[in-house]
Amino acid sequence: MSANETPFDQFRGTDEYIADPALLAAVNASIALGRPLLVKGEPGTGKTVLARHIAAALGKTLITWNVKSTSKAREGxxxxxxxxxxxxARFDDRDVADIRSYIRWGPLGRAFRSDEQVILLIDEIDKADIEFPNDLLQELDEMKFDVVETGDQVEAKHRPIVLITSNSEKELPDAFLRRCVFHYIAFPERSLMSAIINVHFPSIEKTLLEATLYRFYWLRGLEELRKKPSTSELLDWIAVLIRGGIDVEAIKAELPFLGALVKQERDVENVEVRLRGRGGMM
Amino acid sequence: MSLWGGERDGESRRKGAGGGGDAAGAPPEKPWLIDFLYALRRRGLDVVPNEWFAFLGALEKGVAAESLTGFYYVARATLVKTEAKYDLFDLAFAEFFRNLKPPPEIAEAVEAWLAAGAPFDLPLPESLADYQGLDLEELIRKFEETLAKQNEQHDGGSKWVGTRGTSPYGRDGVHPGGIRVGGAGGGRMAVKIAQRRLFRDYRSDRTLDVRQVRVALRRLRDLVREGAADELDLDETIDETCKNAGEIELVWQRPRKNRVRLILMMDVGGSMDPYARLVERLFSAANAEKHWRHFESLYFHNCVYNRVWKDGRFREEIQTPRLIADHDGDTKLVIVGDACMAWSELFSANGSVDWYESSGEPGALVLRRLADHFRRAVWLNPMPKMAWGHPTVSAIGDMIPMFELTLDGITEAVAALRRAG
Known part of the structure; x- marks a missing residue:
């Protein structure tokens, strides 16, 4: 069977989203199997953005469920x-006997009830209570649930493509993991990172690109940093550098607009100590 | 014949064995594929049938696109559920597919041709089509055939063995499931990817990062209702409203809060210096857990005597008896240190290496008191377990349960703290 006659919608990345073959394989395995795809990785590696691009590439609607620390599975x-x-009940203007008009559908409910297949993003599932993922197991497995108050059963008209992201704030339960397709987004290597930067800043000068990359990975390599800068911070930094018309030589010699990359006061101090020492020379 | 349908060696092909599909409709399974499952399990990847059938299902639906690289990625996505085990998977994968390398004498003969390079052009997809779906064994056979016909160096092109071509043999080329001959492996053959072991640093039994420690420590919680009543108690509200003849009466309750109190004590200086950075990271992880009711980090040098310090530079001290008096016995105590010292430093009355620290009481006695008062205490040791032979280590371990300072060790320690509670 060749790739172009596969029996499912294939995701191949988009012009703006650069995905490595491992991620593509995981996304497509998840779509083909109808199992949720769990994407883990450092903050700022493009987990949430992925859902938007899958939706755009496959021409489907995206329903997002932003999980909070107080979220309960049932709210979904x-x-x-x-x-x-x-x-x-105190007034006469509404029919309080009709319980159905007091049912508000959550993101999962909307995804199941949709007339066409949708992409459901359950964002940052690890923020919620430890039991949260387990409470969703059956619904995600069987793609149906009961509304206890009315006795109605909601069954997915079209199995949604489910994408779940986690920042690894908490461990996820084993039973939940077993049912997912899993992908870990490693922090991009230099070559992938320069491709990402080129997507966002198509006209960036090569020397500037190289100087910023050098600085960025040098920073990430510092062990004493409490919070390492991520892709989105690098992109912000480059935007600031371009706006400010900073000379490439200046980036080599010092770190202008360090605040865009390093946010914690103690980290800023640490970096400055390193810059004064030999480690900062380019 | 597809790559997955083919047997791994000639013998099993002659036997013509072909495992039947399972009831769930997974593709017909070949013996070597099931060998792969057991190769993974032998390496400690606890793949369960549910995951294995998902993997087979994905292969059947063509997700792997008939390449070994695709096979590698699909297997990893469906069978491995944590980046901590990616490395084990890489090891198992490389080990299992190792015997698919071309014979060494051929590799050597070709090495000379491959030395030179040529400009790199991406091949057209059509030129790859001829080679898709080749059985690995078939690939090796064709490789040898091609090699036999070839008598000069060859770069580019789509048929001969050489560099940067689209034929499945050679180096730095682009072919979905090709055979690589020597070189650094720019061509991304699956086994090569596995051999790079990019995820070595993510193993949970080797390394520790702040985030992981935070995850492990987060299990330490004990929720009770306290604080201002600002959460709506629905059941009570309904009850009270009914009693109130339908006029709404709101009832509020206090939210749940974590009541865990934790003291972290760390050994700094002396034999612990190599671990200072590791301990520092543990400290930053613990400190970020602001949801604890009480968290305090203290420092000591070598062994706990009559005083400990509030900072790593030994400026602000606190007397150990004061510490015991100030804290409830329910407070959890975590001590980090190598527990490795001279016998006298633990057991003699003036054992401290610090001249001003002549308390008159041996460290062992102070530790005993701490262990008696703080019923939930654990000792985390940065030294690997096999280096715990030192007499003071076992003496301290008898008083306070000792665990390795690894992610697995911290997880066990947290479980022990919870059990004790």
């Missing part, structure tokens, strides 16, 4: 607004 399915109903 639906919420029964009992307080509203209770309040309405």
């Amino acid at each position: 399915l639906y919420e029964y607004d009992v307080v509203q109903r209770l309040n309405d």
